[in-house]
Amino acid sequence: MTDQQPLPPKSFDPSTFRDKPVSFVRRSGRMTPGQQRGWDELSPLYRIEVPRGPAATSVAEGASIDPEALFGRRAPLVVEVGSGQGHAIVHAASTHPERDHIAIEVFRAGLARTMNAADEVGARNLRLIEANAPEVLERFLPAGSADELWVFFPDPWAKVRHQKRRLVNDEFAAIAARVLRPGGVLRLATDWEDYAEQMREVLDAAPDFTRDFAGDWAERFDGRILTAFERKGADKGRDIRDLSYRRA
Template identity: 75%
Template sequence: MTDQQPLPHKNFDPSTFRDKPVSFVRRSGRMTPAQERAWEELSPAYLIDVPRGPAATSVAEGATGDPEQIFGRKAPLVIEVGSGQGHAILHAAAEHPDTDFLAIEVFTAGLARTMIRAEKAGNTNLKLAEANAPEVLERFLPAGSASEVWVFFPDPWKKARHQKRRLVNEDFTRITERVLAPGGTLRLATDWEDYAEQMREVMDAAPAFERSFEGEWAPRFEGRILTAFEKKGSDLGRAIRDLSYRKA
């Protein structure tokens, strides 16, 4: 394994080291031998170095990263927040070799699976960051460096007392505005109806953004591959809601 802070206990509350709640609870867990090998062998090619703050996935104060140096070229940058096992961003990276893609995820096994698939596909325009995404967008990346930010099926935090942890809130609009270039796009999708409505309410109220769709919901983003997770939601009768906003 690369040199990193150990994963916290499953009951660890990462907000202990932060001034606001995070949208995840990072639980420890073993990777398979194949995933451990991938982490050892493929991390140098895919995983960017994000200096740590006090929490295991936090970003150190003053730490910055230049996408041109990270990818070795100047190209449009698309960021996926919470990339899971990488299905959506791997497909997009293969389809758009002239665009750079950054997957941000806190779950090590998901990142390892993404690396395995990226290496098999020969992706050279994909990098991964093991970090709390809002801190990467707010601190690490330069302002105006991204052409698009994707948030697909974030944790809905269904219980009312947990909804303060939902990722898409007023503060997230400020952070996303900072990292997006003028005219850049924020794409959202969820299969949880009340979260979709909250997302729309938050984004409609954000002065820096304007809708890039007409009607109640945006059409399904054609660039998002249909994953097993999305299909499962549809099979359970949940409506998949897309939203798309442009930085005004």
């Protein structure tokens, strides 16, 4: 099972748990002492408490936040889906103090490392959400609250039978449009060619988005720092594909 949930009782009704596949498998794992210390000490500063639905990473119906109240100001908001170890979002928050940033991730060790990295550079314009990203975009964040939405190197679910788990699909395009303000930008990157083509096909067909690039692919987003993960893909001979779409 996903989300570290206990085994359900025999009378359990799956329809009350989750009726849609999620784009991750959340395996249990121990944090290093440094990560655990960061989680314990820095969570009150960086982590946004999320009212839960039935699953460990779900968002309760009716739960929401006000980013302006959260950060104590009105500023452009950048949201990253699947922030991993936090390299991109911490770099963005530290180099753009005039913007606010929210990272969404389900893996606690990654969130702990993000907190530690943010604290080292004094990035106080960053908050973290431990939850299933589509639920956050669909209900937890206010409509039109984000200026940019980032999806960098999501799990490609390479096997055909698993591709229903891919994050970027028609439904995701609709909820991404909901959370972005008019004129806001959705930025994506992947090192899997067929997933890049799927992303482009989905977003080209989405009524709320228009291409923000010419040609087949967008130029590499200069706000995305080069990570070991991206280098690994390039070293294997994979082309890194960027896409950029503007909320119509």
